[in-house]
Amino acid sequence: MTKLTGPSGSGSVALSDLVCFDLYSAARAIIRAYRPILSGLGLTYPQYLVMVMLWQHAPRTVKDLGDNLDLDSGTLSPLLKRLEVSGLVTRRRRADDERTVEITPTSKGRSLERDAKRVPLEMATVMGISETEERKLRALLRKLSASLATQVDDVATRVA
Amino acid sequence: MTKLTGPSGSGSVALSDLVCFDLYSAARAIIRAYRPILSGLGLTYPQYLVMVMLWQHAPRTVKDLGDNLDLDSGTLSPLLKRLEVSGLVTRRRRADDERTVEITPTSKGRSLERDAKRVPLEMATVMGISETEERKLRALLRKLSASLATQVDDVATRVA
DNA sequence: TCATAATATATTGTGCACAACTAAATAAGT
DNA sequence: ACTTATTTAGTTGTGCACAATATATTATGA
Known part of the structure; x- marks a missing residue:
């Protein structure tokens, strides 16, 4: 796996390209490593990130989640709907500002935090550095x- | 941007989670940085990776590309079709083994290498390390x- | 030889990412 | 007040990733 080896054939590959490829490759590898751990919780990695944010404090607006995770509404809106369908969060427009939508974990969403406690430890062992x-x-x-x-x-x- | 700050609210976030988030975040940031540079070539980042492989040597099979880029046929098949539609590669089943498909850059695909020469330099300046x-x-x-x-x-x- | 396994690619379905656009609500400036 | 700009979410469309499955082809072993 994971080549794009340096100077080999006709043209050599520049360092910046190699850094980027390693980054691209490692990011997918680590999300792949989270997958079997998170599937037990019924979460994908981006969904897990949102839940971690909500476990820190809630409610949070869509914008707040987007600012902190660097994701836009095009990504978050459907993701949050899926979390709502899973029964983990509720979405409610704020009374004093109808533009913003507040995301709140349900009791089911909050109780998931206990099961999620083991995730970082399992990841730490798998990372091997x-x-x-x-x-x-x-x-x-x-x-x-x-x-x-x-x-x-x-x-x-x-x-x- | 890019928070998931450490110990702040109620629960602190573990180091392994933070490493993974930084990796996830940086990978998206660097692909975002490639985007305006590559759009001039009419390529996405994964398409650029495939073309870099083909510029090194060709033809290459789908499996070879997948092994080196760590991508499966579910990702590569439609991507390669899009490159074919763009007129950058041809796809042809090998005569002596009808299972494998050989990907060859067209003359248009090969000539794109000249324009792509500047990509690593532009990326290097943008990366700032x-x-x-x-x-x-x-x-x-x-x-x-x-x-x-x-x-x-x-x-x-x-x-x- | 002939059944079985292994290999190579493609297809289907789900879930991100993100650009571009829309809609609705609030804020600001005059 | 009223026009204009800004802010916040949502929608649409494209392109990955990847699991699961399907199909066709080649290799292997009894």
């Missing part, structure tokens, strides 16, 4: 995301 | 992917 390495990895990923975000902002500013 | 950091990041990602892959194999073995 040390805590120090995890922290280094996080630091690099966050630095990368930060500079990519400023680039997007630059483009947005250039247009405005 | 040093080559040393890129290499460290790659090393960590590959180590993570490797241990996740062995875990998947373990499960497969347990089933067999």
